[in-house]
Amino acid sequence: MDGEPPLDSALWWERVRTVDDFPKPGVRFYDLLPVFADPDAFAALVSGLAELIAPLHPDLLAAPEARAFLLVGAVADRLRTGVLALRKPGKIPPPTFGEGYQLEYGQAALEAVAEPVPGRKVVILDDVLATGGTVTAAARLAERLGARIAGYAFALEIVALGGRRRLSGGPVVSLRQV
Amino acid sequence: MDGEPPLDSALWWERVRTVDDFPKPGVRFYDLLPVFADPDAFAALVSGLAELIAPLHPDLLAAPEARAFLLVGAVADRLRTGVLALRKPGKIPPPTFGEGYQLEYGQAALEAVAEPVPGRKVVILDDVLATGGTVTAAARLAERLGARIAGYAFALEIVALGGRRRLSGGPVVSLRQV
Numbered sequence: 001m002d003g004e005p006p007l008d009s010a011l012w013w014e015r016v017r018t019v020d021d022f023p024k025p026g027v028r029f030y031d032l033l034p035v036f037a038d039p040d041a042f043a044a045l046v047s048g049l050a051e052l053i054a055p056l057h058p059d060l061l062a063a064p065e066a067r068a069f070l071l072v073g074a075v076a077d078r079l080r081t082g083v084l085a086l087r088k089p090g091k092i093p094p095p096t097f098g099e100g101y102q103l104e105y106g107q108a109a110l111e112a113v114a115e116p117v118p119g120r121k122v123v124i125l126d127d128v129l130a131t132g133g134t135v136t137a138a139a140r141l142a143e144r145l146g147a148r149i150a151g152y153a154f155a156l157e158i159v160a161l162g163g164r165r166r167l168s169g170g171p172v173v174s175l176r177q178v
Numbered sequence: 179m180d181g182e183p184p185l186d187s188a189l190w191w192e193r194v195r196t197v198d199d200f201p202k203p204g205v206r207f208y209d210l211l212p213v214f215a216d217p218d219a220f221a222a223l224v225s226g227l228a229e230l231i232a233p234l235h236p237d238l239l240a241a242p243e244a245r246a247f248l249l250v251g252a253v254a255d256r257l258r259t260g261v262l263a264l265r266k267p268g269k270i271p272p273p274t275f276g277e278g279y280q281l282e283y284g285q286a287a288l289e290a291v292a293e294p295v296p297g298r299k300v301v302i303l304d305d306v307l308a309t310g311g312t313v314t315a316a317a318r319l320a321e322r323l324g325a326r327i328a329g330y331a332f333a334l335e336i337v338a339l340g341g342r343r344r345l346s347g348g349p350v351v352s353l354r355q356v
Binding site (some may be wrong): 017019046067072073083084085093 | 195197200201207209211212214215216217220221224237238243244245247248249250251252253254255256258259260261262263265266268269270271291293295
C-alpha cells in the first residue's frame with residue numbers, strides 16, 4: 001500500500017510457534033496461526049508468497065483443506081487468480097473428483113468439484129512442505145481436472161523430509177527452508 | 179485495481195451452486211467453491227465483503243474452519259487486519275480454548291490458540307449464515323480470548339433460518355439474503 005513502510009520479509013517467521021511431538025511423538029509441528037493473527041506478519045507472509053508465485057503466471061491457485069485455505073484466498077486476491085479448493089471427503093456435494101494419499105501420520109483424501117479447468121495453469125500452494133504427500137495428491141487431482149501444473153509454493157519447507165523430490169511438473173518455491 | 183473495469187457486485191452470486199438435500203434430506207446447500215474458482219467472481223465477492231466490513235473497523239477477522247478460511251484471508255489482507263482462525267478440535271497444539279455448539283445437522287466444536295486478544299475488535303466472518311450456531315460459538319470463543327465483538331459478516335444469509343436473531347454484540351451484515 002502507498003505510504004506504508006516496507007514490510008520485513010522475516011517478520012512472519014518470528015511469529016511461527018514450533019511445537020515438538022504434535023500431533024504425535026517425533027513430529028515437529030509448525031503452527032502458523034500466530035502469524036495469521038498478527039496483521040503485519042500476515043501481510044508480510046502474503047506479500048512474500050505473492051512475489052514468489054507471480055513469475056509462475058498461474059490462472060488458479062490450488063490449496064488443500066484447511067490451513068492453506070487461510071493463505072490461498074489472500075494470495076489469489078493479490079494475483080487476481082481463482083482458487084481451486086481441495087476439500088476433505090464428503091464436504092462437497094456430488095459430482096466430485098477424489099484422490100487418496102498417504103500422510104506423514106495416517107491416511108487421507110482430497111476432493112474437488114467435478115468442474116474441469118482444461119489447460120488452466122495451476123500453482124499448488126500449502127503452508128508447509130513436509131513429505132509432500134498432500135501436495136502430490138493435490139497435483140494429481142488438478143491434473144485430472146485438466147489443469148497444467150505451473151509449480152508448487154510453500155511458506156515453509158522442511159528440507160530433511162525430502163518432499164521437494166516427490167513433486168513434478170513445475171518449479172518448487174518456498175519462502176523459508178528449515 | 180487501477181485501470182480494471184468495475185466489478186459487478188452480483189457476479190459472485192451467479193456462480194453459486196445450489197444443491198438440495200445435501201448433506202442430508204431437507205437441507206439446501208449453497209456451494210461457493212465455483213465462486214472461488216472464477217477470478218472475477220472471487221474478486222467481486224472479496225470486494226463486496228471488504229466494503230461491508232470496513233465501517234465496523236475491526237482489528238481482527240475471526241472465521242470458523244474450513245470454507246470461511248477461503249474468504250477470511252483475502253478480506254483481512256484487503257482491510258489490513260489479522261485473522262483469528264477457529265479450528266476443529268485437535269488441530270491446534272495445546273494450550274487452546276474450545277467451545278462446543280449445536281449444528282443445523284449434528285454437534286461440533288471450535289478451538290483457538292490460547293493467546294488472549296484483549297480489547298481487540300473482532301468481526302466474525304462466515305460464508306453462509308444459517309441457524310447461527312457456528313457463529314454464536316465463534317463469538318463466545320472470541321470473547322473468552324478477551325476480544326470485543328464488532329459485528330458479524332456473511333456472503334449469504336438464509337433469512338428463514340433466523341440466525342440473525344441469535345447473534346448479539348454488534349451489527350449483522352450480509353451481501354445477499356435468500
